[in-house]
Amino acid sequence: MSIRTEPVTINLGPQHPSTHGVFRLRVTFDGETVVDIDPVFGYMHRGTEKLAETRSYVQIVTLTDRLDWVSSMSNNLAYVRAVESLSNIEVPERAQFLRVITAELQRIASHLMATGFLVNDMGAFATPLMYCFRERERILDLFEILCGARITLSYMRPGGVFQDAPKEFWSVLDNLMKEIPGYIDELEGLVTTNEIVLARSKNVGVLTAEQAINGSLTGPMLRASSVNWDIRKSNPYEVYDKLKFDIPVGFNGDVFDRYIVRIQEMRQSLKIISQCIDMIPEGPIRTETPFNIRPPVGDTYSSVEAPKGELGFYLVSDQSIAPYRCKIRSPSFINLSLLREMLIGWKMADLIVILGSIDFVMGEVDR
Amino acid sequence: MMCEQTQGILNFCRVHSIYEYILPDWLSSITYLITAITFGLIVINMIIMATALYTWFERRTLARFQSRLGPNRWGPFGLLQPIADVIKAITKEDTVPESADKIVFNLAPVLLLTTTLLVIIVIPLGPNSFMGSLNVGVIFIIGITSINTIAIFMGGWASRNKYAMFGAMRSVAMLITYEIPMGISIVGILLLSHSMALSEIVMSQKIPFFIVQPLGFFVFFAASMAEISRTPFDQIEAESELGAGFHTEYSGIKFAIITLAEFMAPIVSGIIITTLYLGGFKGPSFLPAEFWFLVKVFIVIFGMLWIRATWPRLRIDQIMGFAWKILFGLGLFNLFSIAIEIIILQDSITGIISTVDYWLMAGINWGFAIVLFFVITQMTGNKNKEYIKRSYEVNTIK
Amino acid sequence: MYGLGLLKGLLVTMKNLVFPSRMFTTHQYPDRKISPLGLSKLENKNIISFFVSNPSKFIRSLLGLISVDDKFPQSPRFRGQEFTWYEQRCTGCASCAKYCPLGIIKIVTSPSGESIPEGQKYSIDVFDIDIGRCMFCGLCVEACPYDALHMGSGFEEATYQRENLVIDIDRLKSAPKKPSTWFRPQLEEVGYDPKSGDEITWEQIGRHQRPSVSEQEDNWVNR
Numbered sequence: 001m002s003i004r005t006e007p008v009t010i011n012l013g014p015q016h017p018s019t020h021g022v023f024r025l026r027v028t029f030d031g032e033t034v035v036d037i038d039p040v041f042g043y044m045h046r047g048t049e050k051l052a053e054t055r056s057y058v059q060i061v062t063l064t065d066r067l068d069w070v071s072s073m074s075n076n077l078a079y080v081r082a083v084e085s086l087s088n089i090e091v092p093e094r095a096q097f098l099r100v101i102t103a104e105l106q107r108i109a110s111h112l113m114a115t116g117f118l119v120n121d122m123g124a125f126a127t128p129l130m131y132c133f134r135e136r137e138r139i140l141d142l143f144e145i146l147c148g149a150r151i152t153l154s155y156m157r158p159g160g161v162f163q164d165a166p167k168e169f170w171s172v173l174d175n176l177m178k179e180i181p182g183y184i185d186e187l188e189g190l191v192t193t194n195e196i197v198l199a200r201s202k203n204v205g206v207l208t209a210e211q212a213i214n215g216s217l218t219g220p221m222l223r224a225s226s227v228n229w230d231i232r233k234s235n236p237y238e239v240y241d242k243l244k245f246d247i248p249v250g251f252n253g254d255v256f257d258r259y260i261v262r263i264q265e266m267r268q269s270l271k272i273i274s275q276c277i278d279m280i281p282e283g284p285i286r287t288e289t290p291f292n293i294r295p296p297v298g299d300t301y302s303s304v305e306a307p308k309g310e311l312g313f314y315l316v317s318d319q320s321i322a323p324y325r326c327k328i329r330s331p332s333f334i335n336l337s338l339l340r341e342m343l344i345g346w347k348m349a350d351l352i353v354i355l356g357s358i359d360f361v362m363g364e365v366d367r
Numbered sequence: 368m369m370c371e372q373t374q375g376i377l378n379f380c381r382v383h384s385i386y387e388y389i390l391p392d393w394l395s396s397i398t399y400l401i402t403a404i405t406f407g408l409i410v411i412n413m414i415i416m417a418t419a420l421y422t423w424f425e426r427r428t429l430a431r432f433q434s435r436l437g438p439n440r441w442g443p444f445g446l447l448q449p450i451a452d453v454i455k456a457i458t459k460e461d462t463v464p465e466s467a468d469k470i471v472f473n474l475a476p477v478l479l480l481t482t483t484l485l486v487i488i489v490i491p492l493g494p495n496s497f498m499g500s501l502n503v504g505v506i507f508i509i510g511i512t513s514i515n516t517i518a519i520f521m522g523g524w525a526s527r528n529k530y531a532m533f534g535a536m537r538s539v540a541m542l543i544t545y546e547i548p549m550g551i552s553i554v555g556i557l558l559l560s561h562s563m564a565l566s567e568i569v570m571s572q573k574i575p576f577f578i579v580q581p582l583g584f585f586v587f588f589a590a591s592m593a594e595i596s597r598t599p600f601d602q603i604e605a606e607s608e609l610g611a612g613f614h615t616e617y618s619g620i621k622f623a624i625i626t627l628a629e630f631m632a633p634i635v636s637g638i639i640i641t642t643l644y645l646g647g648f649k650g651p652s653f654l655p656a657e658f659w660f661l662v663k664v665f666i667v668i669f670g671m672l673w674i675r676a677t678w679p680r681l682r683i684d685q686i687m688g689f690a691w692k693i694l695f696g697l698g699l700f701n702l703f704s705i706a707i708e709i710i711i712l713q714d715s716i717t718g719i720i721s722t723v724d725y726w727l728m729a730g731i732n733w734g735f736a737i738v739l740f741f742v743i744t745q746m747t748g749n750k751n752k753e754y755i756k757r758s759y760e761v762n763t764i765k
Numbered sequence: 766m767y768g769l770g771l772l773k774g775l776l777v778t779m780k781n782l783v784f785p786s787r788m789f790t791t792h793q794y795p796d797r798k799i800s801p802l803g804l805s806k807l808e809n810k811n812i813i814s815f816f817v818s819n820p821s822k823f824i825r826s827l828l829g830l831i832s833v834d835d836k837f838p839q840s841p842r843f844r845g846q847e848f849t850w851y852e853q854r855c856t857g858c859a860s861c862a863k864y865c866p867l868g869i870i871k872i873v874t875s876p877s878g879e880s881i882p883e884g885q886k887y888s889i890d891v892f893d894i895d896i897g898r899c900m901f902c903g904l905c906v907e908a909c910p911y912d913a914l915h916m917g918s919g920f921e922e923a924t925y926q927r928e929n930l931v932i933d934i935d936r937l938k939s940a941p942k943k944p945s946t947w948f949r950p951q952l953e954e955v956g957y958d959p960k961s962g963d964e965i966t967w968e969q970i971g972r973h974q975r976p977s978v979s980e981q982e983d984n985w986v987n988r
Contacts, residue, residue, distance in 0.1 A: 193770030
């Protein structure tokens with residue numbers, strides 16, 4: 001004799017404490033198990049790609065800041081590289097090193113935030129979240145010394161970086177390099193060996209390598225499913241081919257692996273930054289380009305390894321001061337395309353944890 | 368005259384004699400009642416003020432755990448913050464859903480608060496200060512705390528809201544599951560103390576019972592943390608999940624009463640744990656016994672707060688698995704070992720167990736506890752260690 | 766081993782509670798309550814001599830009734846909300862208005878005479894910056910060729926009505942001139958800090974030296 005149950009549809013609405021941003025999910029539950037989902041997004045659509053058609057190439061840098069507002073250096077870097085490859089501008093070496101340093105710092109900040117919110121979704125009452133944010137504050141203070149703002153940075157320009165780092169930047173950065181490894185170890189001691197975290201995240205939300213490749217996932221989600229792919233190693237850009245670092249790869253593809261991959265990436269970023277600090281030369285930081293740059297007619301696609309995945313810009317230019325078309329390949333939007341495979345069959349509490357481990361930002365998903 | 372019957376409650380006798388002095392003669396038949404009402408009011412006020420202070424303490428300590436400050440604007444060190452919270456809760460609109468069952472809806476918070484307060488009756492706060500000495504004190508406590516379950520279900524049912532129903536049903540399932548380990552560990556105490564009255568249990572703790580029965584203490588502590596729905600067992604009122612549990616539809620003063628009952632529960636639970644396992648009010652005699660009672664309650668409450676600040680929460684099926692597999696098994700094991708030890712060590716004529724025998728039992732039980740700990744961890748822990756180690760591999764792409 | 770990871774987590778949290786270096790990484794703005802120890806440090810006295818000299822203040826600060834202003838640490842490059850504008854340097858070229866991605870700068874100029882001789886500039890009638898919609902990106906500051914417009918360093922511009930958020934030319938003229946060092950390397954070389962430094966005049970702010978009359982003649986007359 002089996003009990004007759006009825007599925008019930010619930011709206012995990014756009015305003016919710018645990019969906020990261022305005023993301024609506026209509027879930028059908030049968031008891032505790034998820035049977036069907038129907039995601040709805042578009043609540044944050046601001047028309048970035050259309051606005052980019054009426055702004056000049058330097059003004060679009062401020063638009064790209066606001067795509068993935070957690071990691072704005074990477075967004076700037078992706079866009080600026082696209083413009084440079086359209087107009088064949090050479091970037092001086094000091095600027096390249098500065099770009100790599102800031103991009104890796106931004107990666108640490110973004111992964112700290114992702115990890116903090118993942119453990120917060122598991123219910124740890126904000127303690128690991130506050131520890132992560134305390135460390136992220138130090139990185140944001142560093143950015144304030146460098147470019148005057150903390151989150152929407154607009155630090156890069158086509159041709160280089162717009163202003164050199166002041167002297168106190170290097171001393172504060174050295175301080176940070178000494179102290180952050182200890183804090184990451186402490187965070188790991190609090191979270192990684194915790195049995196409750198393991199019980200909540202082991203074998204939850206598993207994605208096989210084949211599913212991940214077929215769904216064009218990129219970033220830590222792909223590497224957690226044991227696929228060896230990182231743009232910094234396969235198509236190196238800036239000075240990544242001169243640096244020695246490893247790529248962490250998981251083996252199971254569940255929530256715990258994604259968390260471990262992010263923690264390991266933070267450590268590798270520290271390694272990269274300390275190599276860059278040793279290797280950075282003196283020199284100019286920006287090649288002279290006209291204010292309203294007019295690239296020759298053509299199109300290009302260039303991508304970087306943002307903390308969330310592969311962020312790419314496809315620019316089409318018709319030799320005016322604004323691009324003809326600017327298409328953004330945002331990693332969070334593509335990572336969300338496999339929601340059905342990831343969520344159906346799991347329980348209600350796992351839903352929140354899996355959404356937290358995908359680490360999407362609505363600014364990128366809706367643009 | 369009535370005072371001699373209630374022997375040993377000195378404070379009650381003093382107040383009774385004061386009232387006899389003040390009140391006119393024609394009220395003399397109900398002087399006892401008036402004294403009892405006075406004491407009741409004093410104790411209830413004390414507990415509610417203690418709860419208000421505890422809300423301040425919890426917010427401030429949790430903030431310090433997280434390297435930030437807690438409330439520090441209202442009053443010195445933020446001590447008037449509970450008053451600010453109460454004012455905020457009172458001035459909100461008290462909504463009742465239109466299709467809700469009004470009587471049950473209004474009664475649920477009151478029932479929740481009442482059952483939590485009623486436990487204080489039987490607790491001995493000192494050798495001469497207790498409100499009433501029932502000789503079935505332990506059963507009274509277990510019975511009263513079970514009405515909490517009904518109150519939660521009433522709140523969820525009367526709201527006519529499917530999210531509240533979800534929360535209430537899961538909560539009821541969890542609460543009735545966790546009453547069984549609580550009961551089993553209490554039986555382990557009753558075997559040693561030969562009586563169900565709480566003052567007798569305190570008196571018979573020549574060494575505190577958490578040394579004699581570590582497994583029983585662990586089981587009771589975990590079960591009582593689940594009964595009051597605190598992390599790691601607070602799945603039912605997790606705000607980052609769907610809705611807010613059974614109190615979704617409450618607002619205003621009713622919500623304040625529910626919050627008060629929720630914050631009173633750890634204090635009351637700490638009081639019960641202190642009385643049953645930590646020796647109640649016993650302590651060195653250079654300070655009054657009530658002081659030692661408060662110190663022990665504070666230690667238990669701080670332990671619960673520390674756990675809440677550190678660990679995430681378990682999923683609901685993992686909570687049920689924990690109760691049925693681990694706590695139930697450990698509780699039964701504890702019961703059997705205590706029973707066998709009592710039969711072996713008991714003085715065959717008088718039935719008294721001496722202090723030396725207590726220490727012997729403590730040694731044996733701790734040995735059992737450590738062995739079981741190692742056995743369980745070896746069985747379940749190796750897979751975790753391998754899992755973590757494998758996850759740390761890093762590859763380099765050429 | 767099972768269970769030990771949980772205990773390790775408890776130890777980490779206790780470490781963060783107890784060690785004083787982990788506590789209080791928060792800044793309380795605009796004022797913070799101060800303890801007797803902090804007050805005695807502020808007045809450079811021993812705590813016992815502070816108690817003896819001013820017992821009522823000691824007791825009041827023990828009760829948490831005394832608060833001091835808390836300065837929020839800021840770097841000199843902070844892109845603040847008020848703008849610093851030198852009208853002697855501004856020529857009304859409106860590069861900043863053209864370059865703003867949002868188009869919030871409004872400049873209306875009129876010629877100063879019938880025909881403008883060499884070296885003269887437009888007279889500026891309206892110069893509005895709408896900080897209700899500004900995103901403080903600093904592109905206007907980057908665009909100014911004469912170093913006339915600079916970012917400020919404050920963030921307390923809240924008003925009760927949205928219309929009051931427009932900075933007009935009178936306010937720009939009369940505001941204290943403490944520019945932020947964003948995109949101004951000439952200020953950074955002298956180590957200027959807008960929060961604690963003095964005001965800078967319009968002759969000192971420029972990146973380029975003002976050319977002398979003979980140099981100008983070389984450039985424009987004798988070419």
